[in-house]
Amino acid sequence: MPFMAVNDFFSILPAAVIALFGCALLLMRFEGGRVYPMFVVVGEVLAGVGLWRQADYVGLVGFQGSILVDRFGIFFNSVCLAAAVMAAIGAYRYLKGKDEDHPEFYALILFAQSGMYLMVSGTELMTVFIGLEITAISFYALTGFLRVEARSNEAALKYLLLGAFSSALLLYGFSVLYGLTGSTRYLTITSMLANRLPNDPLILLAIVPIVLGLLFKVAAAPLHMWAPDAYEGAPTPVTAYLATASKVAAFGLLMRLLLGPLHEFRPSWEAIVGVAAIASLTIGNVAAITQSSARRMLAYSSVGHAGYILLGLVAGNQAGIEAMLVYLLVYTLMTTGAFLVLAAMEREGVDDFRGMLYTHPGAAMLMIVFLVSLAGLPPTAGFMAKYTIFLALIEARQHWYAIVGALYVAVSLYYYFRMVREMTRTPEDGAVGVEMSTGWRAAVGTAAILTLGLGLNPEPVFAWARSALK
Amino acid sequence: MTMLLAIAIVGALAVLLAPRRFAWALGMIATAAVLGEAIVLATGDLPLTERQVWIPSIGAQLLWHLDGISLLFVLLTALMSLLGIAASPGMPRLFYAMLLMLEAGCLGVFLAQDLLLFFICFEAVLIPMYFLIGIWGAEQRRYAAFKFFLYTAVGSVSLLVGIMALYLQSGLRTFELPVLLTASLPLGTERLIFWALFLGFAIKIPMFPFHTWLPDAHTQAPTAGSVMLAAVMLKMGTYGFLRISLPLLPKASIDASIVQALGGLSLVAILYGAMVCLAQKDWKRLIAYSSVSHLGFCTLGLFSLNSTGIAGSVIQQLNHGISTGLLFLLAGFAYERRHTRTIAEYGGLGKPMPGFALVFGLAMLSSIGVPLLNGFVGEFTILRGAYLARPWWAAVAVVGIVLSAAYMLALYRYTMLGPITHEENRNLPDLSLREWAIAAPLMAWAVWIGVRPDWYFHLVEGPVEQIMGRLRP
Numbered sequence: 001m002p003f004m005a006v007n008d009f010f011s012i013l014p015a016a017v018i019a020l021f022g023c024a025l026l027l028m029r030f031e032g033g034r035v036y037p038m039f040v041v042v043g044e045v046l047a048g049v050g051l052w053r054q055a056d057y058v059g060l061v062g063f064q065g066s067i068l069v070d071r072f073g074i075f076f077n078s079v080c081l082a083a084a085v086m087a088a089i090g091a092y093r094y095l096k097g098k099d100e101d102h103p104e105f106y107a108l109i110l111f112a113q114s115g116m117y118l119m120v121s122g123t124e125l126m127t128v129f130i131g132l133e134i135t136a137i138s139f140y141a142l143t144g145f146l147r148v149e150a151r152s153n154e155a156a157l158k159y160l161l162l163g164a165f166s167s168a169l170l171l172y173g174f175s176v177l178y179g180l181t182g183s184t185r186y187l188t189i190t191s192m193l194a195n196r197l198p199n200d201p202l203i204l205l206a207i208v209p210i211v212l213g214l215l216f217k218v219a220a221a222p223l224h225m226w227a228p229d230a231y232e233g234a235p236t237p238v239t240a241y242l243a244t245a246s247k248v249a250a251f252g253l254l255m256r257l258l259l260g261p262l263h264e265f266r267p268s269w270e271a272i273v274g275v276a277a278i279a280s281l282t283i284g285n286v287a288a289i290t291q292s293s294a295r296r297m298l299a300y301s302s303v304g305h306a307g308y309i310l311l312g313l314v315a316g317n318q319a320g321i322e323a324m325l326v327y328l329l330v331y332t333l334m335t336t337g338a339f340l341v342l343a344a345m346e347r348e349g350v351d352d353f354r355g356m357l358y359t360h361p362g363a364a365m366l367m368i369v370f371l372v373s374l375a376g377l378p379p380t381a382g383f384m385a386k387y388t389i390f391l392a393l394i395e396a397r398q399h400w401y402a403i404v405g406a407l408y409v410a411v412s413l414y415y416y417f418r419m420v421r422e423m424t425r426t427p428e429d430g431a432v433g434v435e436m437s438t439g440w441r442a443a444v445g446t447a448a449i450l451t452l453g454l455g456l457n458p459e460p461v462f463a464w465a466r467s468a469l470k
Numbered sequence: 471m472t473m474l475l476a477i478a479i480v481g482a483l484a485v486l487l488a489p490r491r492f493a494w495a496l497g498m499i500a501t502a503a504v505l506g507e508a509i510v511l512a513t514g515d516l517p518l519t520e521r522q523v524w525i526p527s528i529g530a531q532l533l534w535h536l537d538g539i540s541l542l543f544v545l546l547t548a549l550m551s552l553l554g555i556a557a558s559p560g561m562p563r564l565f566y567a568m569l570l571m572l573e574a575g576c577l578g579v580f581l582a583q584d585l586l587l588f589f590i591c592f593e594a595v596l597i598p599m600y601f602l603i604g605i606w607g608a609e610q611r612r613y614a615a616f617k618f619f620l621y622t623a624v625g626s627v628s629l630l631v632g633i634m635a636l637y638l639q640s641g642l643r644t645f646e647l648p649v650l651l652t653a654s655l656p657l658g659t660e661r662l663i664f665w666a667l668f669l670g671f672a673i674k675i676p677m678f679p680f681h682t683w684l685p686d687a688h689t690q691a692p693t694a695g696s697v698m699l700a701a702v703m704l705k706m707g708t709y710g711f712l713r714i715s716l717p718l719l720p721k722a723s724i725d726a727s728i729v730q731a732l733g734g735l736s737l738v739a740i741l742y743g744a745m746v747c748l749a750q751k752d753w754k755r756l757i758a759y760s761s762v763s764h765l766g767f768c769t770l771g772l773f774s775l776n777s778t779g780i781a782g783s784v785i786q787q788l789n790h791g792i793s794t795g796l797l798f799l800l801a802g803f804a805y806e807r808r809h810t811r812t813i814a815e816y817g818g819l820g821k822p823m824p825g826f827a828l829v830f831g832l833a834m835l836s837s838i839g840v841p842l843l844n845g846f847v848g849e850f851t852i853l854r855g856a857y858l859a860r861p862w863w864a865a866v867a868v869v870g871i872v873l874s875a876a877y878m879l880a881l882y883r884y885t886m887l888g889p890i891t892h893e894e895n896r897n898l899p900d901l902s903l904r905e906w907a908i909a910a911p912l913m914a915w916a917v918w919i920g921v922r923p924d925w926y927f928h929l930v931e932g933p934v935e936q937i938m939g940r941l942r943p
Contacts, residue, residue: 357605361564372597377623378590387630391528394638406631410624417600417619421612424604462527 011062011069014050014077015117018043022110025103033092033101037439040088040106044081051077065185066124073121075325075468076252080120083245083332084113086447089439090340091237097435098146098235105145109241112138116245120252123260125174125184128253132170132217135249136163139242143234155233162216162226170213176206177261189261198267207268210257215272217250219243220306221279228287231299236348239295240339243302244332251309251328258313259321266316274314278404280307285408288415294348297415298338301374304412305331307405312389314401318469320392325465327385330373330454334382337447338370344440346433353419355427360434364423369448373455375416376409381454381461388462471511471520471534471581474544475574477503478551482570485563494559497566501552504573508548512541516929524587529637529644535583538929539712539784543580543705546791547573549915550701553908554694557799565606568598569694576702580709585633585645588714592674592706593626599703602695603687608811614683614690621673621683629670629710635663636718650718651940660722667715668732674707677732677769678739681762688758689811693802696754700761701795705787708768712780716772717940724775724941732773733859737866739766744873748880753804753811756881757797760837763870764790770867771852777938779855784930786848789836789919793845796833796912800826803905804885807898813881818890825901827886829909834878836916839871844919 009016021043025036051074054060060069088109095101111134118131140163144156178184180202181192196203212223219227231239258269284304291297309331312324341363342348356364373382386409393402454461481500485493511518517537524532536544551573555566575598578591596619604615637645640653655663673680688696716723723729743763750756768790771783803826804819805811820827832843839845849871857864890896901909919926 368597377596378593383590383593387634388528390630391634391638394634403631406627410620410627413620413623417616420600421604421616424601424612424615457524459525459527462525466527 007060008062008067010054010057011060011067011121012117013054014047015114015121017047017050018110018117019114021046022107022114025107025110028103030103033096033103036103036106037088037092040110041085043110044085044088048078048081051081063124063127065187066127067118067121068123069121071468071470072256073252075464076120076248076328077117079248079329079332080113080116080245083241083248083336084109086336086340086443087237087241087245089443090240090336090343091235093435093437093440094235094237094343100146100235105142108138108142108145112142112241113245116249119249120256122253123186123256125178129171129174132250132253133167135246136167139238139246142238143230143242145235145238149233151233152235153233155230159226159230166213166216166223169209169216173206173209173213176202177210180206186256186261193261193264196265198265200265200268203262203265204268207262207265208272211254211269211272214250214254214257215276218247218254218306218309219303220276220310221283221303222276224280224283224303224306227303228296228299231302232293232295236295236339236343239299240336240343243299243339244336247302247306248328248332251324255313255321255324270314270316273310274401277307277310277314277401280304280310281405281408282307285411285415289411291415292350294342294350294353294419295339297350298335298342301412301415302335304408305335305374307408308386308389311393311401311405315389315392315396315398317392317396319388319395321469322462322465323385323388323392325468326388326458326461329461329465330381330385330451333447333454334370334373334380334451337444337451338367338374340440340444340447341367341370344434344436346435350419350422352432353422354425355423355431356434357423359427359431363434363436366444366448368420368423369451371416371419373451375413377413379452379455381451381458384455384458384461471518471536472522472532473507474504474511474548474577474581477507478570478574478577482567482574485566485570488563490563493563493566494555494561497555497570498552500570501548501555501573504577505545505548505552508541508544511536512545516541519583524584528586529646530586531584531646532587533584533646534581535647536581537933538931539709539933540580541929542784542788542926543702543709544577546705546788547576547580547702549911550697550791550795553795553799553912554697556904556908557697557802558692558694561606565602565694568601569698572598572602572698576698576706579706583647585636585647585650585714587645588710589626589630589633592629592710595703595706596622596626599695599699602698603691606692607690607695609690610686611690614686618683618687621680625670625673625680628666632663632666632670635659635666639663647713647718655719655721657721657725660719661725661728664715664719664722664728667710667719671707671710671715672735674710675704675765675769676707676762678735678742678762678766681739681743684762685755685758688761688798689752689754693799693805696798696802697795700757700798701791704761704765705791708765708772708783708787711769711772712784712937717937720940729773729775733770733863736766736770736773737863739763740770740867740870741873744870744877747877748873750877751813753801753813753816753881753885754798755811756813756877757794757801760874760877761790761794763874764794764837766870767849767852767867770863771855774852774855774859774863775941776855776858777934778851778858780934780937781927781930782848782851782855784934785919785923785926786845786852788926789844789848789916792912792916792919793833793836796829796909796916797837799908799912800830800833803901808894813884815892816885816895817892818886818888819895819898820886821890822896822898823900825906829901829913830886831882832913832916834882836920838875838878842917842920844916844923847919847923
């Protein structure tokens with residue numbers, strides 16, 4: 001028997017390509033550093049082709065049921081891929097400015113992404129856990145990448161300590177699940193759990209740590225404490241990546257577990273998810289109001305967005321799950337875009353946006369598009385995403401959740417438009433400088449166009465999300 | 471009809487991309503083209519419908535519909551945008567682009583026959599307006615813009631909830647207005663949805679307790695912004711009542727408690743708005759409060775729930791657009807000369823600026839509602855409708871007309887008549903040719919409606935009859 005069959009290899013092809021490119025990057029050393037992001041883009045294009053080819057082999061299983069190729073995984077991996085490309089492109093000028101222009105940075109981005117691949121495509125507990133750890137360790141290093149900045153180191157340490165805690169929690173949950181079923185494969189687990197009652201206390205013992213561990217990863221309240229610090233201390237392109245791709249992958253894993261083997265046990269996890277959703281909405285949106293650092297504000301707002309996405313799980317119907325996918329895609333576009341605008345700016349306080357509409361109209365207008373979309377106003381994609389979530393909630397007769405969610409939209413308008421308001425003020429001396437590379441313009445511009453375009457015609461995303469759930 | 475929106479949006483992009491010195495000319499060309507297209511549509515056959523696939527997943531489509539009522543508002547929007555741009559030469563490109571986006575949004579609201587599309591257009595006007603006020607407004611522009619934005623956005627959330635409830639409760643899973651008309655909901659549900667929609671529309675109009683954003687926004691906005699806000703955007707609320715609340719929720723609309731509440735609020739708005747006007751020291755603020763009063767007439771006409779009242783309300787909305795638009799334009803012209811809005815700073819303007827005084831006199835008389843001018847036609851019809859519904863409504867509303875004469879004539883006296891109290895005012899130049907060209911179409915329109923209103927009544931007759939058909943039990 002060969003070491004690795006063709007279908008095994010094919011099932012992890014995109015991750016393997018990315019990891020190999022990452023290893024190659026570690027060996028590189030070029031003057032100028034412009035080569036690294038280009039190399040990343042080449043790798044991502046190849047990985048993208050791999051994902052695209054996988055669509056013809058839906059249902060393929062690799063490594064005796066550890067990896068499953070399906071449209072769900074392809075959807076999530078594509079979103080993570082987009083976030084990685086944007087982070088890599090956006091990082092070039094930023095790292096150059098900080099004089100930390102090392103190939104390892106790009107390698108870590110790729111390694112993190114290969115971990116995410118295992119998280120969302122894995123159908124076996126150990127595989128997904130290894131994927132999750134690869135991602136997490138890459139992110140610890142990325143967060144502390146600015147070695148000379150105390151803030152970056154502090155953020156990395158906080159993230160590492162709390163992250164290790166959550167990983168342990170998750171692993172504990174997995175081990176209980178293994179103890180109950182004698183298997184780590186989702187399929188076997190599902191069949192072994194089939195004759196248990198939905199509110200079996202033993203299952204609860206597995207579900208609570210698993211869900212809590214993953215809520216930590218998606219930065220949902222009350223396990224969001226690390227997020228504002230990590231998001232603020234990390235290099236801004238890493239924040240863009242951490243706030244989107246990492247969250248998306250963790251949601252992929254959460255959904256695969258809760259809607260797969262643990263779907264029958266909805267009564268056990270419904271309450272945790274519901275409480276976390278409302279807590280995230282409340283803490284995220286209320287705490288964002290008073291922030292003076294734009295990055296912290298966006299960090300809290302991303303906690304709020306995690307709440308909106310969890311609401312889709314609360315609704316739990318087909319429309320709700322579809323809405324989650326739509327939301328995750330849209331969220332990735334607009335959040336990466338917003339953080340990359342911050343990455344291009346010298347300083348990142350809310351006040352530093354003062355007069356930006358006059359001094360840097362291009363960057364200001366891009367930011368306005370993202371902010372309007374984050375606030376969920378038409379005609380942007382953010383509106384469509386929130387709209388589908390609310391619609392699903394009302395369909396599932398969860399009216400109260402919908403009303404609370406809608407109220408927080410009004411709250412969020414206040415803090416997002418604080419920035420816009422600053423932009424319209426007359427600029428002062430020493431207005432903040434904005435450095436944009438060509439690649440940055442292309443990446444952020446594309447994100448802004450998609451944010452607007454998908455708001456005007458969201459049908460392609462809806463159709464894609466629907467096909468991902470077949 | 472898609473052409474109308476397309477011209478405005480392409481115009482906005484063109485203005486942004488073109489060199490700055492062409493921006494004003496391009497803006498004028500784009501808005502003139504929209505107006506031309508609107509006039510072509512007006513001379514063609516009505517009603518017109520256009521339908522395109524949009525988001526089949528959730529049952530939304532691009533459905534545009536032009537009937538008599540829409541046509542009047544489309545003409546008003548197109549004309550006001552053109553005049554607004556004409557009145558503000560030499561502004562940055564973004565300014566004209568925002569005005570054109572605003573125009574596109576307003577046209578979309580008046581043409582959309584699909585609720586989601588309506589909502590998106592309804593919201594899309596917020597952002598351009600926010601920037602028009604926030605960037606190019608007067609001293610307190612950021613405060614006013616923020617207040618305007620938050621107020622209306624909160625109203626929109628409520629409106630969205632109402633629209634989603636309609637979508638789901640009807641069980642039809644469509645946003646198409648004509649299809650939704652076939653649904654029948656229980657009275658309790660209709661009532662809840664009515665109040666949700668009410669909050670969205672009432673803030674936009676604005677009706678009495680929700681009007682506090684309006685004086686700030688109007689006062690601080692640049693001339694073109696004030697004109698668009700007063701002449702067009704306020705009508706989006708009343709139009710929403712007319713198009714969505716009344717026909718889709720007929721049981722709630724004829725429900726006695728709701729009719730009484732809305733009639734009462736309208737009367738309060740008429741009287742309160744007029745009385746506040748009497749105490750204003752700021753020229754634009756006075757006109758802003760007079761809008762509250764006049765829009766009170768419009769909602770009173772709507773909730774008279776008879777064809778006379780509704781037709782009168784539609785005509786009066788058009789009239790208010792014409793007369794208040796003209797008043798704001800004139801206030802803008804005066805501001806450009808003296809850079810103050812305080813009424814006490816003016817006085818005796820009739821001597822240095824006889825032309826200005828003449829135009830302002832006409833605008834004032836049209837706003838009061840003097841016979842042979844447009845205001846009279848609308849207000850008289852509304853009063854007749856209100857009398858048919860509840861005689862005491864008409865009796866109270868008449869007081870509003872008397873008050874409007876009082877504050878408007880007082881404004882005219884303090885600014886135009888009497889001796890010149892400030893030396894700076896002695897040598898003010900009279901209206902330039904461009905300013906005459908801006909005022910002339912509005913004056914002509916005001917006189918046309920005042921003298922020959924039959925074409926307008928004929929236009930709205932059919933659509934109003936359709937709405938009445940839904941309201942009769």
